[in-house]
Structure formats: structure tokens, C-alpha cells
Amino acid sequence: MTHADTTGHEAGVESTHQVDHAKHNLPILTLGAIGVVYGDIGTSPIYAFRQAMQVRPGAAASNIEVLGLLSLIVWALTLTVTVKYVFFVTRADNNGEGGTLSLMALARKTFTNPPIWITALGVLGAALFYGDAIITPAISVLSAVEGIELVQPGMTRWVVPITLVIILGIFAVQRFGTAKVSIVFGPVTAVWFLTLGIAGVTNIVQNPEVLWALNPLLGLQFLVTHIGIAFVVVGAIFLAVTGAEALYVDLGHFGRKPIVLAWFGLVFPCLLLNYFGQGAYVIGHGVDNVASPFFEMVPEWGLLPFVALATLATIIASQAVITGTYSLTQQAIALNMLPRMVVHHTSATQSGQIYMPQINTMLMIGVLVLVAAFRSSEALSNAYGIAVSGVMIVTLSLLVVVMWRNWKWNPIVVVTFGIVYVCIDGGFFASNVSKLFQGGWVPAAVALVVAMLMWSWMAGRRRLAEKTRRDEVPLQFLVDNLAKKKPTTVPGTAVFLTSDIEGAPTALLHSLKHYKVLHEQNVILTVRTSTSPRVPDDEKVTIDAYNELFFRVVVTFGYMESPNIPKALALARKLGWKFDIMSTSFFLSRRSLKIGNKSGMLRFWQDRAFVRLARNASDATEYFHIPTGRVVEIGTQVVL
Known part of the structure; x- marks a missing residue:
């Protein structure tokens, strides 16, 4: 059984429904956006300014240099997050949905035959996200737990073990779903941001000259005056904007308006106040006397609860990226960029709340290994950045295509915008690449492996489809011949799943060959994935009759939907088909893949990767929610 061919990708809620929902629940959605969307960027103050000061001893030895570093952070947040993402990127929604794959689908829509480089950008962006996903929980939780060193210096040796236990706990509870936990995400993160702002203000008041930044x-x-370490400094400054991509990724969950309101109403002001507060503390106490301005600027009586709150905030930030990885994987599967995997729905009402055990296990192992290997957030900060800055460049590239071909903007405006942000994003990426051998190779290696697997899967599927198509009998030819010489028929309905709309399903051919009978109704079923996130029920199913024996049914799911075939076929009753699951048998082709003798090293490894991925793919019966008692699998062997 091959998964359905797809041309597009994700979106979340029907736009009309989303608008109405947003109007009536704007405060709740805004609070939710504070918790989920801004959890990652909200933990950046813990380590971003500290790293900017420590890129080289003496780099910020004077007040004017501290102000310079602060100025870079302020304008990085303003130009990258506020201008690029809030004003522009969040407008590039695909029927309400955001994210790299959604942007790829939006860009592909404008081409009759989409160029391969657009798909390649989508693959690269998705792969880089996985690289980021293993570092965010590690650096966030570790940086927060390190605060206990100030509370009790003797606890230093317990920082890594405590971090490992917290991370194990985070991944262990994923199977129970995030519905109940996420209820507290918004309020806790809102308290976190308010605390950041208050801590900043109390220090700004003592040294208001910091506002010159x-x-x-x-x-x-x-x-200019530190040209020798400029790249390293910019790489540290970039830590302040990591998490910006979440504004776009979570667009479908909350809508643009709540995300914008949360940013300007709470998140942006509090982040700025906290960074200024850290700068004011450093100016007031001297650069050489401050090791961790974020924690040190808090009064001693409030340090312990502050560390506890910071740990909660980092757990929320980790939860957001883990959930985002599940969603991204589900989208990639729907787009045939990855093999089928087990998806558990953890909420009866929210289709987007899912748990993927395979992804959860791989992420958990990766995060634990990183914490054990790097052992400090300062060391991990060198690994953090390449993946995130790479995703930003991919987003910019696809956004320019959308501006030009979807929005029909003036080419001069598009080119100007592109040049400005190529300089900014390119500078961030180049500065992070300079840390490649200091740990930056970790997310780069993860992204490279994931990209190669995705490309091998897509190439293998394409070759398999071409080979199968050569061996198949045209469906119309078979239907015409069976109409002339009708075989014995038996009661009931047979549904033959196939991704090839023109060829006769392999399961049908083998069924005729071995059983020499047909059912009273024979349905040739093709599952497709739309370029929209969700497909309305009245557009989900189309039926065409070849004759009284054969019907063609095409079921179309959005790339954010879980493909449930029985539910979709039940919709066909409105079209006149009396579908009864208890009198229906589903025939699936189970292909046994063998590797042929092909030359070329790339093809050699690509075929082996494809076969291994195919063998580990989850069962089609489970993936499409077909009752196991109604399935007949017919095996065939295919040599690649």
C-alpha cells in the first residue's frame, strides 16, 4: 500500500471559522499565545546577554561597550522579530496556517510545475527544525537549573543530574497529552514575562543611562571597533531572537491577531526591560564582577522562587518545541516527505494535539545526550544557532517567492526587502557557522541526516511509483474487459486502495488472479492530500462510476488532518453511496522491496535508506484508521 500522492501541505482551521473563533475568544487566545508561541524566546534572556558579554574576555570591559551589545540585542529583536516576522511573515499564511512547510506549499501553488528548489527549501527548513528541536530543551532547562549555583554554590555538581531528571519527566508525560498541562502555560508564562519586566525596571531606575542603548x-x-570578533558577537546576539520562528509555526493554533497583541502588549516590552535591566546591573556593578547578570540582578530573597519560575518557563519552552516537532512530522508524512509513523490523538476535541512515540523517543535520547556531553548552557550556546538561523534563511527565501508571485508586489520592493534581510539573516547564519567546530556541528549533522532521509524517501517513492506504473494494467482497460466478460460476483463491497489514479490496483489484479471473483461493488480508492490545511466535509469525497461494478472514489484530506478513511467514506452517503463498513472489505497491497543491482554510490545508499524507512513505516491499516477485521492484505515483491 503506498501513501497517497500529495501536492501541498498544512493549514489548520477553516479561515471563516478561525476568524469567528478569534473574535469571541481573543483574550483566551492571546493568553494561550503568550504561553505556547513565546515560551522559547521568553527564556532567551537567561543566557543571551551573558553570552554576548563573554564572547571574549574584555570585549565589554567598559560601559560604552555594554551599551553597544545591548543596542545590538534591541535592534535584533526589533528588525528580526517585530518587522520581519510580526509584520511580514505572519501575513504569509496558507489558509490560516504557518510554518516552513506551509510556506513551501503556498509558494508551490503559484507554479503549474513547481521547481524542485522550492521543495528542496521545504525539506531543508524541516530538517533544520529537527536540529533546533534537540537543542532548545537542553539549553533552556540547563540554563535555568544553573541558577541554583547562586542559591547554593555546593549544588553545582547536581546541575546536570537535575536537568536530566527534568528532561526525562518532560518526555515521559508526553503520552498523556498536553491539554491539561497547557491550561497553565499561558498564565505561568505571563507571570514569567511580568517578572522579567519588573526585575528589569528595578535595575533601570538605578542606572537609567542604559536607555542610551x-x-x-x-x-x-x-x-566596527571590534571587527575582529564581530562574527562571534553577532552569533551571541542571535541567541536573543531564537524562538522567533514560533510566531509563524503556531499561526494556525491562535491566529495572527492574538500573536501580534501578545507580542506588543506584553512580550516585547518585558523582554526589552529585562535586557536593559541586565545592562544596568552590569554597568552598576562592573563587568568584571558579574558572571550571570540575569540571576544576579534579582534580590537574594527572591532568587530561589525566581529560579523555580525560570525552570517552569523553560519546561514550557521545551514543551512547545516538542509539540511543534510532532506537528511538523505529521505534515511531512502527509506530504510524503517521511514514511508513515504512529500518531496518537491525545484530545477528543483538538485534532492538533497529538503524540508520536517514535519522534518522542528520538528527541529524548538526543536531548539527554546533548546535556550529558556539553554539561553547561554556555557550552551548548555554541551549538545553538546554526539550525535556527538556517530556518530563517529558508523562510526568507520562500517569503520572497510568495511576495513576488502570490501578493504581486512591486519587484523593486521585493528585491529591496530581500537584500536587507539577506544581509541580516545571512550575517546571523555566517556568525553561527563560525561556531561549527565548537558544537555547531551537532544541529548541522542532525539536519543533514534528516534531509538525506527525507530526500531518499521522496526519491524512492518516485522510483517505486514509476516502476509500479510500468507494470500495472490501465484501469480503464481492465474495467472494459471485465464488463464484456463478467466474472462471478459475491455480495458486499471491495475497496482497493491505490495512489495511481490511472492504473489498476495491484491488489485488484492479484485478487482476480487468485480468487477469480468480484464483489458486487468495487471501489478504486485514492487518498490525496490538499495544499490546504483542512478540507471541508462537502469537498472531501468525489465519486465517479465506471459501470455498475466499478466506482472511482477520491478522498482528499488537508495536510493537517489525520486521514480517517471510514469516516471520510461515511460522508459519501450524501452522494448516494450506501456505505456500510460491516459489508466492506479493504484490499491493500503490501510490497516487499528488494534492492536491484544499480550503479552509483548515491543510488546505492539512497535505495537502502528507502527500504529501511519503508520497513519501519507504521502499518497502513492503523495509519488510515481502517478496522483490522475488514482488511485483506495481498503481498507483492518489487525490485527497485
């Missing part, structure tokens, strides 16, 4: 010239001056 609003002048962008101070940031430029720092880079």
Missing part, C-alpha cells in the same frame, strides 16, 4: 549607532560602533 536604544540608539542603533552604538551597536554599529561596537561592531
Whole structure:
């Protein structure tokens, strides 16, 4: 059984429904966006400014240099998050949905035959996200737990073990779903941001001259006067904007308006206040006397609860990226970029709340290994950045295509926008690449492996489809011949699943060959994935009759939907088909793949990767929610 051919990708809720929902629940959605969307970027103050100061001893030895670093952080947040993502990227929604794969689908829609480089960008963006996904929980939780060193210096040796236990707990509870836990995400994160802002204000009041950092010239001056370490500094500054991609990825969950309101109403002001507060503390106490300004600027009486709150905030940030990885994988499967995997729905009402045990296990192992290997957030910060900055470049590239071909913007405006942000995003990426051998190779290696697996899967599926098509009998030819010489028929309905709309299903041919009978009704079923996130029920099923024996049924799911064939076929009753699951048998082809003698090293490894992925793919019966008692599997052997 091959999964359905697809041309597009994800979106979340029907746009009309989403607008109505947003109007009536704007405060709730805004609070939810604070918890889920901004959990990652909200933990950046723990380590971003500290790393910017420590990129080289003496780099920020004077107040003017501290102001320069602060200016770079302020304007990185403003230009990258506020201008690029809030004002532009979040407008590029695919029927309400966001994310790299949604943007890829949106860009592909504008081409009759989409160029391969657009798909390649989608693959690269998705692969880089996986690289980011194993680092975010590691650096976030580790940086928060390190705060106990200030509370009790003797606890230093317990930082890594405590972090490992927390991370094990985070991944262990995933199977129970995030519905109940996420209820507290918004309020806890809102308290976190307010605490960040208050802590910042109390220090700004003592050293208000720190507000001079609003002048962008101070940031430029720092880079010019420290040209030798400019790349390293920019790489540290980039830590302040990691998590910006979440604004776009979670667009379908909350809608654009709540995300924008949360950013300007709470998140952005509190982040700025906290960074200024850290700068003010450093200026007031001297650069050489401050090791961790984020925690040190908090009064001693409030340090323990502050560390506890920071740990909660990092757990929420980790939860958000884990959930995002599940969603991304589900989208990639729907787009035939990855093999089928087991998907558990953890909510009866929210289709987007899913748990994927295979992904959960792989992520958990990766995060635990990173914490055990790097052992400090400072060391991990060198590994953090390549994947995120790479995703930003992919997003920019696809956004420019959408601006040009979807929005029909003036080419001069598009080119100008592209050049400005190529310089900014390119600078961030180049600075992070400079840390490749200091740990940056970790997310790069993860992304490379995932990209190669995705490309091998897509190439293997394409070759398998071509080979199968050559061996298949045209469906119309078979139907015409069976109409002339009708075989024995038996009661009931037979549904033959196939991805090839023109060829006769292999299961049908083998059924005729071995059983020499037909059912009273024979349905040739093709499952397709739409370029939209969800497909309305009245557009989900189409039926065409070849004759009284054969029907062609095409079921179309959105790339964010879980493909449930029995439920979809039940919709066909409105079209006049009396579908009864208890009198229906589903015939699936189970292909046994063998590797042929092909030359070329790339083809050699690609075929082996495809066969291994295919063998480990989850069962089609479970993936399509077909009752196991109604399935007949017919095996065939295919040599690639």
C-alpha cells in the first residue's frame, strides 16, 4: 500500500471559522499565545546577554561597550522579530496556517510545475527544525537549573543530574497529552514575562543611562571597533531572537491577531526591560564582577522562587518545541516527505494535539545526550544557532517567492526587502557557522541526516511509483474487459486502495488472479492530500462510476488532518453511496522491496535508506484508521 500522492501541505482551521473563533475568544487566545508561541524566546534572556558579554574576555570591559551589545540585542529583536516576522511573515499564511512547510506549499501553488528548489527549501527548513528541536530543551532547562549555583554554590555538581531528571519527566508525560498541562502555560508564562519586566525596571531606575542603548549607532560602533570578533558577537546576539520562528509555526493554533497583541502588549516590552535591566546591573556593578547578570540582578530573597519560575518557563519552552516537532512530522508524512509513523490523538476535541512515540523517543535520547556531553548552557550556546538561523534563511527565501508571485508586489520592493534581510539573516547564519567546530556541528549533522532521509524517501517513492506504473494494467482497460466478460460476483463491497489514479490496483489484479471473483461493488480508492490545511466535509469525497461494478472514489484530506478513511467514506452517503463498513472489505497491497543491482554510490545508499524507512513505516491499516477485521492484505515483491 503506498501513501497517497500529495501536492501541498498544512493549514489548520477553516479561515471563516478561525476568524469567528478569534473574535469571541481573543483574550483566551492571546493568553494561550503568550504561553505556547513565546515560551522559547521568553527564556532567551537567561543566557543571551551573558553570552554576548563573554564572547571574549574584555570585549565589554567598559560601559560604552555594554551599551553597544545591548543596542545590538534591541535592534535584533526589533528588525528580526517585530518587522520581519510580526509584520511580514505572519501575513504569509496558507489558509490560516504557518510554518516552513506551509510556506513551501503556498509558494508551490503559484507554479503549474513547481521547481524542485522550492521543495528542496521545504525539506531543508524541516530538517533544520529537527536540529533546533534537540537543542532548545537542553539549553533552556540547563540554563535555568544553573541558577541554583547562586542559591547554593555546593549544588553545582547536581546541575546536570537535575536537568536530566527534568528532561526525562518532560518526555515521559508526553503520552498523556498536553491539554491539561497547557491550561497553565499561558498564565505561568505571563507571570514569567511580568517578572522579567519588573526585575528589569528595578535595575533601570538605578542606572537609567542604559536607555542610551536604544540608539542603533552604538551597536554599529561596537561592531566596527571590534571587527575582529564581530562574527562571534553577532552569533551571541542571535541567541536573543531564537524562538522567533514560533510566531509563524503556531499561526494556525491562535491566529495572527492574538500573536501580534501578545507580542506588543506584553512580550516585547518585558523582554526589552529585562535586557536593559541586565545592562544596568552590569554597568552598576562592573563587568568584571558579574558572571550571570540575569540571576544576579534579582534580590537574594527572591532568587530561589525566581529560579523555580525560570525552570517552569523553560519546561514550557521545551514543551512547545516538542509539540511543534510532532506537528511538523505529521505534515511531512502527509506530504510524503517521511514514511508513515504512529500518531496518537491525545484530545477528543483538538485534532492538533497529538503524540508520536517514535519522534518522542528520538528527541529524548538526543536531548539527554546533548546535556550529558556539553554539561553547561554556555557550552551548548555554541551549538545553538546554526539550525535556527538556517530556518530563517529558508523562510526568507520562500517569503520572497510568495511576495513576488502570490501578493504581486512591486519587484523593486521585493528585491529591496530581500537584500536587507539577506544581509541580516545571512550575517546571523555566517556568525553561527563560525561556531561549527565548537558544537555547531551537532544541529548541522542532525539536519543533514534528516534531509538525506527525507530526500531518499521522496526519491524512492518516485522510483517505486514509476516502476509500479510500468507494470500495472490501465484501469480503464481492465474495467472494459471485465464488463464484456463478467466474472462471478459475491455480495458486499471491495475497496482497493491505490495512489495511481490511472492504473489498476495491484491488489485488484492479484485478487482476480487468485480468487477469480468480484464483489458486487468495487471501489478504486485514492487518498490525496490538499495544499490546504483542512478540507471541508462537502469537498472531501468525489465519486465517479465506471459501470455498475466499478466506482472511482477520491478522498482528499488537508495536510493537517489525520486521514480517517471510514469516516471520510461515511460522508459519501450524501452522494448516494450506501456505505456500510460491516459489508466492506479493504484490499491493500503490501510490497516487499528488494534492492536491484544499480550503479552509483548515491543510488546505492539512497535505495537502502528507502527500504529501511519503508520497513519501519507504521502499518497502513492503523495509519488510515481502517478496522483490522475488514482488511485483506495481498503481498507483492518489487525490485527497485
